[in-house]
Amino acid sequence: MKNLKRIRNAQGKTQLQVQIALKIDQTALSKYETGDRVPSVDHLLKLAKYYETSVDYLLDLTDEPTPYPPK
Template sequence: MFARIRALREDKDWTQKEIADLLKVNQTTYSRYESGDLDLPTSALIKLADLHQTSIDYLLNRTDRKEPYPPKKK
């Protein structure tokens, strides 16, 4: 998982600080998410999946399909 969130960030040439600001955490916390030293909270997983237009399962390395799931019907 941690390699995927880093790769997705680097593919877009974003810094850890930029992603940390979007998640409303400091850069050190985000760095610890990427290194695996700190578990990502569910709210951060959701935001990262939305940001990178992928599924949480992809971020968690449970699938190799990057496409997000279709949204829930209202």
């Protein structure tokens, strides 16, 4: 999940800031970023909303960080 780390760095945030804001375990967040662990659907949705991007971007299914337009 290279895009997860990429977007965090692009927004100038640390893992600690994300972990505190979303109440996600720092170890889990680190493993998400390295691809050692896949986030739950709940965590994916939280991360996508936090970074204002799509779940597809976080899962490296697209290189477009702009979120989809709302329904």
